[in-house]
Amino acid sequence: MPNSSTRLESPLLGEPYLLTPGPLTTSAKVKQAMLRDWGSWDSEFRALTLEMRTSLLELTGDTKGELDCVPMQGSGSFSVEAMLASFVPRDGKVLVLSNGAYGQRIAQTLVYLNRDHTVMDKGDYIPPRGDEVTAALEIDSSISHVVVVHCETSSGILNPVKEISDAVDACGRKLLVDSMSAFGAIPLDINEVNYVAMVSSANKCIEGVPGFGFIIAKKDELEAAKGRSHSLSLDIHAQWTHMNKTGQWRFTPPTHVMVAFVEALRAHKAEGGVAGRGGRYTKNRDVVVEGMRELGFETLLKDRWLSPIIVTFFCPAHKSFCFDKFYALLKAKGFIIYPGKLTVVASFRIGCIGHMDEHVMRKVVAAAKEALAEMGVDSAVPPEKALVERAKLAA
Ligand SMILES: *Cc1c(COP(=O)(O)O)cnc(C)c1O
Secondary structure, eight states: OOOTTSOOOOOSTTOOEEOSSSSOOOOHHHHHGGGSOOOTTSHHHHHHHHHHHHHHHTTTTOOSSOEEEEEEESSHHHHHHHHHHHHSOTTOEEEEEESSHHHHHHHHHHHHHTOEEEEEEOTTTOOOOHHHHHHHHHHOTTOOEEEEESEETTTTEEOOHHHHHHHHHHTTOEEEEEOTTTTTTSOOOTTTSOOSEEEEETTSTTOOOSSEEEEEEEHHHHHHTTTTOSOSTTOHHHHHHHHHHHSSOSSOOOHHHHHHHHHHHHHHHHTTHHHHHHHHHHHHHHHHHHHHHHTTOOBSSOGGGBOSSEEEEEOOOOTTOOHHHHHHHHHHTTEEOEEOOOSSSOEEEEEOOSSOOHHHHHHHHHHHHHHHHHHTOOOOOOOHHHHHHHTTSOO
């Protein structure tokens, strides 16, 4: 694990840092891995596919060999869709815990899949709690599955997945987790959070490039998924059985992306796995939150709910502040930030994930300070209504 004196190398000359939740800044080694062409049937490529699946399973805490890993072509949403279609029976019913854009997307996917569902809509960022889940399951015995987003990337909130898993277990239902933006940096131990399946993708905390996702699921659930999917290409059971039999992906794999991802997984391991990666991101977050607060910015979330993945800040109330200008000034200084997604007040987001460390985050804060000065904004304090909004969130 790098200590604070060793710096990670910078992006290539002239390339800005991506302070975004994936695609994100990747290392030179990951990029270099993409310079070679691979035959998808070749034994070396098959061995790399196996290494990838095995390395991912090592991050789950599964000591009994209950889980297996199935990669799936496409962006992360393809894997979410594949998971919902493969693990929820056609006569099942899903409780979607939604507190942001990704929860909403899950509900929308279930509409397309024609799966019965009900949405517990907590708005932009209020976390769903265990007791609420228990209450919802007790009044509706037809709910077979609960879906939760681990880190809701639209606000950056870290949802209480352990509490939710306990509630789902106690009611004898099944849990599916969208851990897209958390897996690899925030523990998701199968002995703690009892999911039947979870998904993540190549371009988030493992620090690969975009092109595929992966599903980690209980083997008995993978068996039971046979014939359930509405989609040929997204059929997880079919991909799983084919891969186990032949070592190959069912259809053309994103070869370069896969090989880069294996390189990223090796770096993840060398950094100390989930604890090492999560430690670096936590430091990134702490440095950027502290520095931005010193400038007068306020976070949407109270500390307890802040994830080490991405942080939402309110835009300053100052009349000279303009987000587009702020964005352009930061970009010129080498940092790409992310617009906010709140419906009530103006906000922006700064990602803490990717191949960067606390030294970079200090430069981000310095760049934000300069950008404010260049816009003639002498106070980054948010409008009163932002603080009123935030007060809705329990400590
Ligand atoms: C990134 C992400 C996804 C997938 O988004 P894609 O654009 O399809 O890759 C899904 N859920 C969460 C929480 C995410 O952060």
